[in-house]
Structures are given as structure tokens and as C-alpha cells.
Ligand code: KIV
């Protein structure tokens with residue numbers, strides 16, 4: 001099939017995109033000012049993250065994560081799906097009751113009065129309560145899952161949002177999520193209508209989820225931009241992305257630069273299937289771009305360990321920022337660059353500062369058969385040895401041979417010291433002869 005004939009890219013979507021000025025020159029991009037609004041981190045670990053765990057958290061575990069989220073400094077916390085079971089209701093109520101003044105506390109409900117009632121009952125004691133209503137809006141889901149009409153969808157949205165608004169009054173907020181928004185390519189005009197309806201009936205925030213990540217970040221971000229442009233100027237746009245193809249962070253970061261204010265993210269990227277957008281990755285990417293990130297970034301590393309322990313979901317060693325191995329440098333070229341830029345704020349191969357995220361260790365240089373003399377120099381200098389670069393250059397082939405012949409890869413400091421001591425002894429002998 002001709003790629004331009006993807007059946008999902010129908011006229012409606014094409015019309016919206018061709019009206020946008022999508023192409024910018026590089027210098028235009030560099031001159032783009034940062035968004036005026038600060039990002040609002042709405043954490044969904046306790047809801048989307050928890051619902052996907054093999055062993056969902058009990059109240060104590062939820063409370064531990066909740067307190068850690070407060071330490072991290074998120075602006076909002078979705079504490080759960082109050083109507084899903086009694087334990088969940090109890091957890092939502094408890095967390096709402098201990099929430100601080102400045103944090104939005106939300107509970108998810110489908111567009112069903114009974115569920116909305118339970119959500120409100122659970123969170124109404126929070127200083128800033130929010131009822132979150134979700135209802136599907138993509139043509140595919142309306143037709144194949146809901147098996148209803150778009151008119152009925154609008155009706156459901158208006159009734160449920162109006163009902164939730166009547167409960168929260170001036171004390172709280174209502175968020176409406178158009179589930180499967182990222183799939184609404186062929187009915188984007190309808191998606192806009194759905195969000196407009198939600199706003200007309202009292203929604204304070206509209207959330208645009210990439211419920212299932214199927215395409216490119218650019219496509220989703222273009223849709224976010226199209227909807228943002230079509231809705232009233234002061235609309236609070238939120239986005240919620242999943243990581244099915246591994247691009248959720250990119251999608252979220254770019255959506256922020258395209259107008260989204262609220263970013264729904266999860267600790268360690270927990271969530272349905274491949275998870276939600278990882279809070280840490282979004283936070284550090286925005287930080288690197290010069291955005292004032294309203295989080296305590298130094299709490300990232302300890303938070304990741306705690307969440308991994310409580311969720312029983314290991315952090316894989318190549319996980320950006322928090323993976324065990326992502327600070328290691330083993331090849332000669334890289335080690336040379338690391339050695340030469342260690343003292344600078346920007347490292348040749350350092351994407352982030354370990355101290356920024358509270359990691360106890362920064363660049364780690366290890367010696368393997370791939371390593372060069374800079375590695376030997378750095379490792380021994382760090383161990384307090386007075387080695388010169390020239391001596392490191394002589395030691396490197398010896399160590400490389402040992403590494404290759406032993407077949408065990410990395411050499412320990414002890415093994416390196418042994419060879420270094422031999423080299424020093426030989427040098428000493430030749431001087432005294
Ligand atoms: O992925 C999704 O669409 C959701 C909604 C509840 C926002 O989790």
C-alpha cells in the first residue's frame with residue numbers, strides 16, 4: 001500500500017494538518033521561546049501504574065508511594081479508581097485525607113453516575129479534589145467497543161461532566177479524558193467536538209491520551225496542536241501517553257512545547273502494557289531544554305529504587321537515567337572523551353548530571369578489552385596512584401590482553417593494580433641497575 005494512502009489519515013485529519021505551519025528552519029526553532037506556562041505534573045502511578053501491577057498495592061504501599069510523590073513535588077496525584085473495589089476506595093479516601101493544600105487529588109471514573117459518586121465520596125476531603133471522567137472518543141472504539149453512535153458519546157460526556165461538576169461545585173475540578181484520542185485520526189473533528197462539549201458542561205481540564213501508542217510522536221503532537229488551536233485559548237490541555245513503541249517521553253515532551261500544560265506521567269514508567277510516560281525522563285529532558293521543572297529532581301534516584309522495590313518491577317540496566325549501567329563508559333574513544341571533559345559542566349558523553357537526580361555515582365569508567373589508556377589513567381588516578389598518561393599507555397595493552405585471554409570482560413581494580421605494581425617494579429629495577 002502507498003504510505004500516503006494510510007486509511008486512517010482521512011480528509012478530516014489532513015485538513016487540520018495542512019492548515020498548520022509545521023515546517024520551521026533550524027534558526028527559527030532555536031529562537032522559539034520556551035512555553036510561558038510551567039509544566040503541571042499529574043502523577044498517575046497510583047492509578048494507571050497500580051492497575052497494571054501483577055500485585056496491586058495495598059493501602060500502606062500506596063501511602064508510601066504517595067509520600068514519596070510529595071517529596072518529589074508533583075502538582076497532582078491520581079490516587080486511584082475509587083469505584084473499582086473497596087480497598088481502592090479506602091486508599092483513595094485515606095490519601096485524600098492526608099493530602100497537602102497545594103496538591104490536586106484525583107480519582108478516575110467512567111462516565112457513570114454511580115462511579116462518579118464514589119470518586120467524589122473518596123476524594124472530597126482533599127483540599128483540591130478533582131473528579132476524572134474517561135470516555136472513549138475514537139471512531140474505532142465507538143464503533144467496535146462501545147457499539148454506539150457519536151451522538152450518544154456526546155450525550156454521555158455532557159451528562160457525566162455536568163453531573164460531576166454539580167458535585168464538585170466551586171470546591172473541586174472536573175477533568176475529562178477522551179480515551180483513545182491518539183487513535184482519533186479519522187474523526188479528529190469529532191474529538192474536538194467531544195472536548196468542546198466537556199468544556200461547555202463544566203470540565204476544567206481536558207486530557208488527550210495516547211491510550212495506545214501506534215504512530216509517530218509528530219503525528220500525536222500535531223493532533224494536540226490542532227485540538228489546542230480549535231478550543232478556547234485558556235483551555236487547560238493535558239496529555240497522557242503510553243509507551244507501546246518506546247516514544248512516550250518524546251511525545252510528552254513535544255506536546256508540552258506544543259501547548260499542553262498538564263503532563264500525566266508515572267514513576268519508573270509504570271502503567272498499562274509498556275507503561276506510561278516516565279516522569280523522570282520527561283523532567284530531565286525538560287530541564288535540559290531550559291524549562292523550570294517544578295520537581296525536586298534530586299529525589300529521582302531514591303524514588304526509582306523505592307518504586308521498583310514496592311512494585312517488584314526491576315529497573316533494567318539500560319533504563320535511561322536510573323538504570324545501573326547508564327553511567328558506565330567502556331570503549332576507548334568514549335573514555336577519552338569522558339576523561340577530557342570530566343571537570344566540565346557538559347560531558348562529551350554525559351547526557352545528565354548524576355548529582356542532579358541524586359545518583360550517588362557519576363561517570364563510571366571500566367576497563368575491558370574495548371578500553372583505552374584514558375581508562376587506565378582515570379581508574380588508577382581515582383585510586384590515588386601517581387600514574388602518567390605515558391605509563392597508562394604502556395599498561396593498556398597488557399591489561400587488554402589479560403581481558404581478552406581471560407574472556408571475562410571487565411577487570412577489577414585489584415587486577416589492574418597488580419599489573420600496575422608489576423610495571424612500577426620493573427621501572428624501579430631498571431632505574432636502580
Ligand atoms: O490511557 C488512557 O487513556 C487512560 C485514561 C484513563 C486517561 O489511562
Ligand code: ZN
Pocket residue numbers: 048209211240242271272276
Ligand atoms: Zn493510561
